[in-house]
Amino acid sequence: MPVRVRVLVDNSAPLPTRLLPEYGFSALVEDVGAGVRILFDTGSSGLPLEHNLKLLGVDTASIDYVVLSHRHYDHTGGLRRFLELRGGKPVTVIAHEDLFTPSYARLKALGGSLADIGIPYTRAELESLGARFLLVRKPVRVTDSIVVSGEIPREWGPSHAWGMLRLSEGGLVEDNMRDDMALYIHTSGGLLAITGCGHAGVENIVENGLAQLGEERLYGVIGGLHLLGAPADRPPAVVKYLESKKPKVLAAMHCTGPLVQGVLAERLPNAYRLAGVGLEVEVE
Numbered sequence: 613m614p615v616r617v618r619v620l621v622d623n624s625a626p627l628p629t630r631l632l633p634e635y636g637f638s639a640l641v642e643d644v645g646a647g648v649r650i651l652f653d654t655g656s657s658g659l660p661l662e663h664n665l666k667l668l669g670v671d672t673a674s675i676d677y678v679v680l681s682h683r684h685y686d687h688t689g690g691l692r693r694f695l696e697l698r699g700g701k702p703v704t705v706i707a708h709e710d711l712f713t714p715s716y717a718r719l720k721a722l723g724g725s726l727a728d729i730g731i732p733y734t735r736a737e738l739e740s741l742g743a744r745f746l747l748v749r750k751p752v753r754v755t756d757s758i759v760v761s762g763e764i765p766r767e768w769g770p771s772h773a774w775g776m777l778r779l780s781e782g783g784l785v786e787d788n789m790r791d792d793m794a795l796y797i798h799t800s801g802g803l804l805a806i807t808g809c810g811h812a813g814v815e816n817i818v819e820n821g822l823a824q825l826g827e828e829r830l831y832g833v834i835g836g837l838h839l840l841g842a843p844a845d846r847p848p849a850v851v852k853y854l855e856s857k858k859p860k861v862l863a864a865m866h867c868t869g870p871l872v873q874g875v876l877a878e879r880l881p882n883a884y885r886l887a888g889v890g891l892e893v894e895v896e
């Protein structure tokens with residue numbers, strides 16, 4: 613039975629659609645056979661999420677699980693509105709143990725000033741609206757074919773977390789975003805990985821997923837690869853790696869960056885999908 617992935621929130625709306633974009637990411641992942649709906653990330657504000665779910669005719673109360681890829685506001689900021697729309701109906705929210713750890717960034721694109729980019733709500737606030745947190749480090753199997761990755765080891769490549777900071781006793785230190793998780797879908801064609809920002813690094817996300825599923829074939833990657841602001845040698849290395857894995861579907865969006873998206877489109881023309889809100893991929 614198929615698994616259907618629909619992109620609900622992304623930075624761009626490149627397809628003819630009435631769906632609204634915003635900076636951030638969210639996807640609806642449905643295991644049609646199991647009758648399970650997963651909201652993977654929630655975008656920044658909840659406004660496009662609300663609008664787009666309504667336009668697609670998806671009742672928020674019909675969603676069985678929320679999975680948060682990591683703690684950045686552009687993936688967690690829509691959670692409050694989502695919970696409000698459910699009218700207090702409880703929902704399991706699967707995320708990493710570090711979900712409520714403060715998160716900062718100092719980015720050139722933000723004028724070099726320090727920005728608070730963590731989850732903009734307290735745990736108590738979200739629980740009072742119906743969130744039931746399952747905070748993990750280990751993988752979580754949601755259905756026969758869908759697994760939340762758990763913490764992703766950085767064994768195969770670097771983290772993609774340039775400019776990310778966290779507080780430690782000595783002040784602000786570099787943060788490799790160990791809370792960054794992916795959703796692994798086991799399709800008949802191999803692994804389909806859904807990423808949020810991809811801070812764990814695409815090689816780590818894919819190789820860890822293949823190992824977890826006992827697979828050799830990469831079917832595809834949908835989501836952010838966080839190459840905005842990357843050192844100059846990283847985008848070509850990522851392109852080369854993805855070419856070597858011969859995916860059937862590649863929809864790199866959100867924080868991948870438009871320049872890298874263009875290169876991926878040129879180098880993997882058969883796999884590349886014009887990515888943004890409204891993108892729909894169905895796999896068996």
Ligand SMILES: [Fe+2]
Nearest residue numbers: 684686809867
């Ligand atoms: Fe992001």
Ligand SMILES: [Fe+2]
Nearest residue numbers: 682684809811
């Ligand atoms: Fe992020």
